[in-house]
Each structure stands twice: as structure tokens, then as C-alpha cells.
Amino acid sequence: MLWLLAHNNERVLGHGAVAREVWRLYFHWYGVLSHGAFPAHDRLWQYPPGAGAVLFAPGLVPGLSYFQAFVALTLAADALITAALARAGRRRGRGRTLLGAAFWTGGLPLLLHLPLVRYDVEVTAFAVLSLLALSRSTRACGALAALGALVKVWPVLVLLGVPRGRPTRSAWLSAALTGAVTLTAFLLSFRNPLAFLRQQGGRGVQIESLGGTALSLARHAGWRGTVRYRYGAMEFVGPHVHAVATASLALTAAAFALLLLWRVRAGHWTAATPYDAALSAVLLFTVTSRVISPQYMIWLLGLAAVCLTSRHTTQRPVAALIVAATAISSVAYPAYYSEVIGCTWTGCLLMLARNGLLATAAVLSLTRLWRATRRPGAVVRIPWTTGSHISRPLLSPAPASLKVDRG
Template sequence: MRAVVRPAYRRPLLWWSGTRVLLLLWATTVLPWFSHGSEIGDVAIYRGWAELMQTGTFPVHDTQWQYPPAAALVFLIPQWATHLGLSYILAFFLFALVADFAVLALLVAHADRNAAQRCVDGTEHAAHLGGVWAWILGGFAIGPLLLMRYDVIVTALAVGGLVAPARSVRARWSVRGALIGLGAMVKAWPAGLILGLPPKGPGRRAVAWAAGTAFAVTAALSLMMSGAFSFLGGQSSRGIEVESVLASPFMIASWFGYPVKVVHEYGAFQISGPGVNALASFAELLTVLGLGLVLWWRLLRFKQRAWTPALMYDVAFTVVLVLVVTSRVLSPQYLIWLLGLTALVFTENAPTRRATVLARPAMLVFGCVLVTQIEFPLLFGEVMGGQFWGTMLVAVRNVVLVVACVLSLRALWNSGPADPADPADDETGQTRPDSLAQATHGR
């Protein structure tokens, strides 16, 4: 983590600082921004939840409460910070900013380790910072929303669960597993990261720590507050949100007279009309099918000796992309999840180290990230009203995400061993037999 302050990484640190100062000034209205009210509302909701949770109960009667138990910690930490004289909203922004910096530091440290591993005969290689720049510029493209939702905090836990450093292999995978387990109890999607974990000891250790952490945190919060599992009912009742992939055909069909309207339910703008409820039920089947393909690949096609850290990031990227594309909801902040994993894929796509198989899908997703502020909040009124430009922008973005998802699943399905440049796997502390044989053969 100390790598981020080294002189070699001064330029990205300065760019991150400059862009984040602007985001913070826009978020706090010190500088005017074209749509502050449409984004600040969620933080006000978080504050109300935090005040209620301090009384010992989850907001069980609020239809907008749809989060796992550990999300309470995310909302309560800014509330505790108000005792220092900060407002809840400013405290939340600062909390999100710390998580944003944590992702930056993890990406820089990871790129630095990759560069160190490529040193041969004393020859130093500059770290490939494609992922670092993707996080800096992509986060700025998402806009103040980056600090106004808690998704950046979950993303920091997920990225840490994949690349957090430690002195020993055992400690490394224990820490990573614990972060994945905590992330899953804050917002469920990090649980899918276990599909890419390494085989044998390190992977089993990470899964054990993930399960143990998730159980311990959930049990503790259940004892301290009532209604810890009330979020399950809220999730199952949600319909198709207006920005989701499944909503786009209905919104386009409304131009030709199909009876679709937008209603506000469960804290989201959802579509209502003939066939919508049936498709909403079908969405869960699509999610199961998509994740089933990844699981099938892992159980039947994956070869243990082919595992690499880059493959783990590819699997994580694919899993989360499947979840986003098949979800009944696709809020703009979901792109923050994908941005963090896209940055990891880019980090592995160095000119001298093309370890990833998902560089092209990651580029497509990054393109979708760049138009986030245009879609929300700039054209969100048109999206809700089914007008041409807003609806088409969302539809095109969704098509690109679907294409990226299909390409990712296909590339993962066809993936084989990465370039065996180094016979020793620094991540697991084990020697890769295929790499050793080919490395010896080349001498």
C-alpha cells in the first residue's frame, strides 16, 4: 500500500487528488453542478436508516431497505463520525473518498508487484498503470455519484479481496477471504468472487475465511439489532427498473404504442405493463444460467494447473458482469463495481504481460462507464419519460454490456493456461508444473 506515495507514482496520485477534489466540491455544492438534488437523496435516506439502527432495529418497514446485514456498518460509521462535529452527509462523502483511495492504493501496489516480478537479470520494468488510470478517469466520469452511494465502499472490499497483500501466503488468502465475506454481507455480489479463487489450499483457506467472516458479522449484528434478514423480502418483490437491460425492449416498444409506464416502487423507478412481471421472474433464471456457465467451466473445464491471478480477475469480472446484465435493476452506481474489476483486468494487460483473456470486453465496459453522467443525471428525465435520446443511450449502453458479457463468457470458456513466463506462482507459493516444464525446455 505504501507504493502509492512513491515518486514513480506521483503523477497518478496527483491526478486522483485533483479529480476527487472536484468531485467532493461538486458533491458538497461548493461548486455548482448540473444536478445535485437527484443524487444527494440517497445519502439522506442512509442518514435516516442510521438514526433508526442506533435504536437497535433495522428499517424493516421501509420498502427501500434491501441490503444484507453488514450494510448497517457502512451507514452507521458516518453517523458515529458526526460526534466529531461533521454533518452526516459530509462524513459519508469522506468515508466514500477513503474507500476510493483504498482502491487506488491497491491497484498501484498490485501494478508495482507485477513490475517487480518481471525483473530479470536486474532489468527493471516500469509498472503498467492502465488499471490505475482507468480507476482515476472512470471514477471521474461517473461523477459525484461515486461519493454519493456506498457502492465504492463495497468495491474497495471486493478489490481488496482479490489483491490485498500480506507477508505470507497463508495470511494473504485469509485476509482476502475475510474481505470477500465482509463484502458479501455488505452487498451480496462480492460472494461471486469465490468462483475464481485458486485451487487447493489457498482457495479453501479463502473460502473458509469468507464463510467464517460472513457468519460472524451476521450473527453479531443479528444479536445487536432486530430484523437482520428483512432485506430478503424487499429484494424478491422488486420489479424491472427503467435502466436495466430487460427494460430497454419495453421502453422502445412504448414508442410504437405498447402500454408501458414508469412507476416509483421499492426506492426505484420501475416499469409497469403487460408481460413485465413475467419477465421479472425470468430474470432470476437468466442469472442462474449465467452463473451456472461459470460454475460449469470451473468444475468441468478448468484445469488446476492453469490457474493464474489474472484468471481470477477475469472470472470476477465475468461473474459481476453476468449479475449486472441479468439483474432486474441496473442503477448507474452498479458501473462502479464493474469499474473496479475492469481496472484489475487492465492491470494484467501490460504490453509485456498480456495475462488476461478479457481485455476486449473490459474496454467495452469501460466505454459504458464513460457515459454514466450523460445517462444519469443529465438525461435521466428523458429515460423515465421514454424520450428518444435518453432511451436510446441506455439501450445502446445495455447492448454493449450484453455483448461484453457474451464475449467474456466465451473467452473464459475457451481459456487455457496463461503465458508461463515464471514457473513460481507468487500468489499461492506453489510451483506450476506446466510453467516449469516449458521454462526448462526453453533454456
């Protein structure tokens, strides 16, 4: 990935456009933040105040340029994720595996050098650490999720799979307190920390979204819309675009309702359920979003890697679909991005394949999660041991009407 970044100016790697966002846009925002204010009147600033801290940090690293420090900090976050996944995979107890660490290590380079010049690796680190902390401390889980949500909102979704009852109350209370204290600190330290809300509401339909794929195909059927650079992305402008954006928001609301229904009806929790639920939630919100930028695949790779640290996960086929979608995404951007912008058949087919895989992964993820956690009646978990003290079931045999799980 570093080698690709060093050859960033090659045509197939985007003529330098991929890395330009750091040394031009992020560095500009760093200059604004260093004067104690958020870029309130910049239409490209659409991020919660925690993003300011992430973008400000490279300027504090001595001896390196802003670009070099940004890449170094991203590599440090990557290493932290890898170490956390490896530690989770080696944890004592049944059902753990190093497959998650291997998945992350092998999956991230499929996006070429893009992860090194976006701050989504840092955001993913908060989500990954939050999920992996759940088995040890629900408070730490909630606090890390809140910090991630203050950088980019989606990490709060990892709390949807926390088991009901006391763990949920503890995690959400910790998240609320951490978020409130941190947000107060931003309000006291900077001007206009909530300006992003105004810019975020004006976003339209990005060409790489599911709705954008439909509009790209519609151009071949006579639709007269055009593509323009707006709010930091290539978006469609023309008739019916607002209707497509509204439909995307409606689908997002429907996805949230489905997730709440799953949570209410779920009756069987395993150690992997919080991981699986987090991946399913982020997949659903990604697929129904008005924007599906290539760096969003980093989120899905990280959450799928967490799922794969447990042998009890239901998301292995979903992880395979995410890998395939990631590979296609890196072909579409940067190599063939001009084809995607031009809505040529090549660009349309690339986006149709990528988004089709993501949509399939989202449906499959929720279906497998739902089936694995449904309440069929009663479930009796019978712990077995081969120790010297007990060599038989700790519980007497279950009645024939009950389902027995020797896992």
C-alpha cells in the same frame, strides 16, 4: 468530483436529486439504526445487514455533519482502492503494471459526483482488496469477500475464480467463518437484521435494466405499461412485466450455470485468472439483473482495474467497453434521466447503447476467459532466468505434442 458535488443543484447535474439520497434517506436509516434496529418496515431497505454498519459509520465521525462524514469516508475508501491498485502494479515480479490504478483514477470521475454519494465505493473496496490479497493469503481473500457480501451480496462472486483445490477450500472456509461470526454479531446487536429479504423479493423491472430497455422500446410499439417509483427505483408496471422479471431471473441462473461449467472445465490458471473470472461473473450477473442502477458501474470499474494490474489479463477489450458504458451511463443519469423515465426515443437510445455495451462486454469477457483457460491437452510452463546461476531452461525441451508456454 467534489466540485461537481458542490454544484449539485444545477439542472444538468440532477437538480440536487443525486446527493439527496445521503442527507435524506441514508440519514433517516442512520437514525433507525442508532436505536438498535434495522428499518424492517421500510420498503426501500433492501440491503444485507453489513450495509447498516457502513451507513452508521458517518454518524460516529466527530466534527462533521452526516453528509460531510459520508463523503469523507467515501473518499477514504477511494484512496484505499487507489493505493492498493498502485501497490499491486509496483509489486516485484514480471507481469505487473500500474495501468489498473490509472484506470480506476481516470474511470471513476466519468460517473460525475455520483460515486461520492453512494456507498458502492466502500463495497468495491472489499472486492478489490479481496482479489489483491489472494496471492498472499487465501484466508484474507475469503474474509474480505464475506465482509463485502454482507454489505452488498455481489462481492462473494470474486471467489469463483480462486484456483481449485486447497486455495478454494481455504478461501471459502474463511468466508463462511467470517460471514457466520459477523452475521451472529448483527443478530445479537440489532433487531430485524434479515428484514431486507422480504423487500428484495418484491422488486420489479427497473427502467435502466436490460428488460427495462426492451419494455421502453415496446411502449413505442403500443405496449401500455407505465413507470412508477417503487422500492427505491423507477420501475415498469403493466402487462408482461412479471414475465420479463422472470426471464431476467432465468438468465441469471443460466449465467451462474455457465460460470460453474467454466470452472469445472478450466484447465489452465494464470495469476490473472481469478481477476478475470471475478469481472466476468459480476458482469454477467449485472447484465441479467432486474436492476442496473448507475452506481453499479463502480463495481465494474473496480474489478476491471484489478484485471489491468496484470499484463496477463484477457479483459483489456472488456475494460474499454466498460469505460464507454460508464460514460453513456452518466449522460443518461442525471442529465437525461427525465428522457429515460418518459421512454422517449432519446432515453431509449441511451439505454440501448449503455446496455448493449454491457451485454457485449459480458459475452466477450466470458468468451475470452473460457478460451484462455480451456484445457487443450497439456501445458508445460518453462521458467527462464537471466541470473548468474542458471541461464538455460529449467526443464528439458517439451515433446512436440505438448504446447509450450514461455510466459
